[in-house]
Amino acid sequence: MDFQDYKSFWNDKASTPRGALVAVDGSHDERTVRLTGAFSAAQARAALDLQAADRVFELGCGVGRIGRELAGEVAHWHGLDISENMLGVARERLAGTGDCAFSPLQGPRLDALGDASMDKGYCVAVFIHMDKEDFVLYLRDVARVLRPGGLFYFDHWNLAHPVGWRRFALEFEQAARLPAGQRKDVARNQFVVPQEVEAYVRGVGLEPVLVLDDSPCVQVVARKPDGDALAGAREAERLRNAAPRISYGEQWxxxxxxxxxxxxxxxxxxxxxxxxxxxxxxxxxxxxxxxxxxxxxxxxxxxxxxxxxxxxxx
Incomplete structure (x- = not known):
């Protein structure tokens, strides 16, 4: 089946609760999605230095795989996703877990969030499925909704890493077998190099405070400038110390x-x-x-x- 936009693609993948789990990260049951969610939540927790008073958003929250692990630790957690079907599963999985809100996305904007309304945000294994123009448009709106000094953590496939390249090879070898004129899925895997991501982050007015490129994923913590050079330096130092807990690591x-x-x-x-x-x-x-x-x-x-x-x- 051919899909013309992200919403129809992901709503189809998430047409059943089990299908939604599989579509998010290949987890086939609740036990597995909790294990993978705990792993990713630990990375986000270390990247963002989450505090009890924080207002936090997740861009592409899916079934609440990560949000379920973090929502109870912060003052407010807001999940946004392009798929209403995903959000339906997330609401059920996060029922009774902290102060939560859920909003469907209509395009590369965070319309449900006000200017400078959020302390921190994150986006895991989502930008990898977007055209780069949409990736940058979302980053631009992330810059809008973060308060000055706010942080945003995200990852993307890392073309510059040897394993990242081998993962990319699966994509172009598959493309080589497609009939002439047949395009790949609208939400196909896409790849970047670290320097490219840094350029995007700076281009939308954020500061790349930490960039990790030691795995098949580029991992970035960006900060919204607030004019406080000392605070920015303290954040950079904290992140350097936290990097081993943020990185996917050699074993993974x-x-x-x-x-x-x-x-x-x-x-x-x-x-x-x-x-x-x-x-x-x-x-x-x-x-x-x-x-x-x-x-x-x-x-x-x-x-x-x-x-x-x-x-x-x-």
């Missing part, structure tokens, strides 16, 4: 690279299974990947029998 990158390598060979993720088998059951990153791949394997009969050493309860 190794596991992701294994998935990409097997997908390039059109086979089940057996490299990842072998890596996971060598890790203890209480390793949090391995536990997250075990849950994720167990659910994915059950939906892919072409991968063959589920490996005996992939413990679904680990």
């Amino acid at each position: 990158t190794t596991y992701f690279d294994a998935i990409v390598a097997d997908e390039a060979e059109a086979r089940g993720p057996r490299r990842l299974v072998a890596l996971l088998a060598a890790r203890p059951a209480d390793d949090p990153v391995a536990r997250m990947f075990r849950a994720w791949i167990h659910g994915a394997w059950q939906s892919r009969p072409d991968w063959g029998p589920l490996p005996a050493d992939l413990d679904p309860a680990a």
Whole structure:
């Protein structure tokens, strides 16, 4: 099916609650989405130094995968998404969790949020599905809604990283097999280099305070200028110290690279299974990947029998 805009694409993907979970990050059940949500929430928490008095927004909140972990820690959390179906699932998952609001997006604007009304915001694994013009338009409105000194954390596929390039290769090899004149999905994966992202951030009037490029994802914390050079320097120092807790890290990158390598060979993720088998059951990153791949394997009969050493309860 061909889709002409992001809204129809993501509403179709999220036509059922389970479909919404899968569309967000490939999680096939509530247990898995909570594990991946906790991982991403820890990154956002470290990037933004969240405080109890903060008013925080999430651009592309999906099913509330991350918001469910953070909303109860701040004064107000506002989830925005292009898909009304996603927001319906998010409302149910965040029911009773702090002071929350939900708003559908109609285009590359944050119309539900007032000028300088938010302390902090974040956007995880969302800009990767946008044309770059829309990416920049959203960043421009992020600059509008942040208060002076406010922070915004986001990530994007990193074309300059070797694993990021291999992930991009899956896209252009697929494109090479498409019939002439057939375009890819409107929400296809797109890729950037760190210098490009920094240019976009500066171009909309924000300051890139931290840029991490040590994984397949470029990770950025941007700050809205407030004229306080000392406060900006303190924030930069805090982020340098927090960087190891924000980065995807070597272990995550190794596991992701294994998935990409097997997908390039059109086979089940057996490299990842072998890596996971060598890790203890209480390793949090391995536990997250075990849950994720167990659910994915059950939906892919072409991968063959589920490996005996992939413990679904680990």
